[in-house]
Amino acid sequence: MDLESPEQQAVRAAARKFVANNIIPRADEFDKSGEFHEYLLEAAKASKIFTMAIPTEYSGLGYDARTQALVLEEWGYGCAGMGTTLAASILSMEAVLIAGNDEQKRRYFAPMLNTEIGAFGLTEPDAGSDVGAGTTTAAREGDGYRINGAKCWITNGGVASVYVIFALTDVLKGTKGLSAFIVERDRSGFIIGDKEHKLGLRSSNTVYFELKDVHVPVVNLLGHEGDGMKIAMKTLDTARPAIAALAVGLAQRCLDECVEHLHRRFPHKPFPGQTLQFKLADMQIQVDAARQFVRHTMALRDAGMPFARESAISKTLCTDMAMTVSTQAVRLMGSYGYTSELGKFMRDAKVMQIYEGTNQIQRLVISRAVLAPTPKAVPLSSAGAS
Numbered sequence: 344m345d346l347e348s349p350e351q352q353a354v355r356a357a358a359r360k361f362v363a364n365n366i367i368p369r370a371d372e373f374d375k376s377g378e379f380h381e382y383l384l385e386a387a388k389a390s391k392i393f394t395m396a397i398p399t400e401y402s403g404l405g406y407d408a409r410t411q412a413l414v415l416e417e418w419g420y421g422c423a424g425m426g427t428t429l430a431a432s433i434l435s436m437e438a439v440l441i442a443g444n445d446e447q448k449r450r451y452f453a454p455m456l457n458t459e460i461g462a463f464g465l466t467e468p469d470a471g472s473d474v475g476a477g478t479t480t481a482a483r484e485g486d487g488y489r490i491n492g493a494k495c496w497i498t499n500g501g502v503a504s505v506y507v508i509f510a511l512t513d514v515l516k517g518t519k520g521l522s523a524f525i526v527e528r529d530r531s532g533f534i535i536g537d538k539e540h541k542l543g544l545r546s547s548n549t550v551y552f553e554l555k556d557v558h559v560p561v562v563n564l565l566g567h568e569g570d571g572m573k574i575a576m577k578t579l580d581t582a583r584p585a586i587a588a589l590a591v592g593l594a595q596r597c598l599d600e601c602v603e604h605l606h607r608r609f610p611h612k613p614f615p616g617q618t619l620q621f622k623l624a625d626m627q628i629q630v631d632a633a634r635q636f637v638r639h640t641m642a643l644r645d646a647g648m649p650f651a652r653e654s655a656i657s658k659t660l661c662t663d664m665a666m667t668v669s670t671q672a673v674r675l676m677g678s679y680g681y682t683s684e685l686g687k688f689m690r691d692a693k694v695m696q697i698y699e700g701t702n703q704i705q706r707l708v709i710s711r712a713v714l715a716p717t718p719k720a721v722p723l724s725s726a727g728a729s
């Protein structure tokens with residue numbers, strides 16, 4: 344059964360071509376230099392692909408979640424670092440889609456239509472998994488808010504033009520006092536700090552930044568004061584399956600690289616022993632199963648059904664799978680697999696188990712759903728196939 348519509352097949356084919364021409368040939372170079380892949384934004388301009396999450400009424404491509412997943416998978420196949428740039432920008436847009444009014448959406452999406460990117464600033468030096476430990480504040484002042492604090496590990500943090508930033512409007516209320524704001528990069532007091540030096544995703548821009556008396560007008564508040572935690576959690580629900588799609592692409596690439604290498608290494612004889620072949624089979628089983636679960640999660644979202652539980656499962660399932668498959672790929676390719684070019688997949692896979700909420704935190708979310716009085720599981724077949 345063909346699960347992709349003709350339109351989706353065309354989108355996948357275009358994304359694959361873009362990745363083959365623009366990402367795969369330069370991924371190793373940017374991984375080695377650790378520089379941000381600025382050139383890619385320019386290359387993406389003609390395809391408008393950076394606007395795929397923006398609804399058509401705001402002049403974006405307006406792809407549904409399943410179609411976005413196809414593109415993300417292809418990006419993950421090419422380079423997870425470059426794919427993360429796109430995914431993190433979409434993450435910030437999702438917050439605006441969830442909580443923004445019409446004017447805010449127009450304003451936030453305008454730079455993206457010009458191939459600029461956004462960032463999502465939740466994590467702080469002392470607040471990662473425990474969002475409630477954040478100390479960034481937004482004090483009401485005159486016609487706006489004065490934001491003070493610091494954010495760290497923010498993807499696109501040094502290269503975005505607009506940000507969604509979370510800050511406490513009421514420090515006494517904990518997470519109930521958290522609010523979300525649109526913050527433009529050129530506001531006075533927005534100070535971009537050091538780049539994080541990472542094991543993987545090296546071409547992705549990840550930075551620390553400070554907000555020192557950054558003034559934003561009231562119209563930059565998303566939703567109402569105190570809505571921040573709800574907005575952050577709903578946004579992350581939409582983003583986790585996107586990371587899962589990147590992970591599927593990365594794992595498929597590992598498998599393809601392995602097969603190619605093994606054909607080269609053992610050209611005139613069958614691969615040595617069944618062990619090797621069975622390992623390849625196991626890798627393909629895991630990749631295919633993970634891909635189907637992402638598709639299922641996206642179908643639930645497109646159908647307007649609850650998908651928070653499936654979002655957490657897809658993130659955990661696919662990123663753990665990518666870690667296993669990429670490690671296996673290094674093993675199967677011997678010393679060739681240990682080159683920085685191919686070892687990159689394993690380095691990149693590792694972070695997927697950490698960002699957008701660690702897989703331990705996802706297991707907390709999933710176990711809560713499992714233990715809830717009314718199970719919310721949706722049968723795999725009931726959300727539509729395409």
Ligand SMILES: Cc1cc2nc3c(=O)[nH]c(=O)nc-3n(C[C@H](O)[C@H](O)[C@H](O)COP(=O)(O)OP(=O)(O)OC[C@H]3O[C@@H](n4cnc5c(N)ncnc54)[C@H](O)[C@@H]3O)c2cc1C
Binds near residue numbers: 470471473
């Ligand atoms: C490359 C990269 C890009 C990132 N991009 C962004 C971004 O764009 N925006 C953003 O806001 N953040 C971003 N982050 C931050 C990321 O989301 C956090 O690092 C992540 O949520 C984990 O927080 P932490 O690093 O503070 O770990 P901690 O919260 O300190 O956790 C440390 C360990 O303890 C475990 N742990 C913590 N609490 C519990 C618990 N209650 N139960 C069980 N185990 C627990 C964790 O699973 C982990 O293994 C990024 C991180 C990286 C590495």
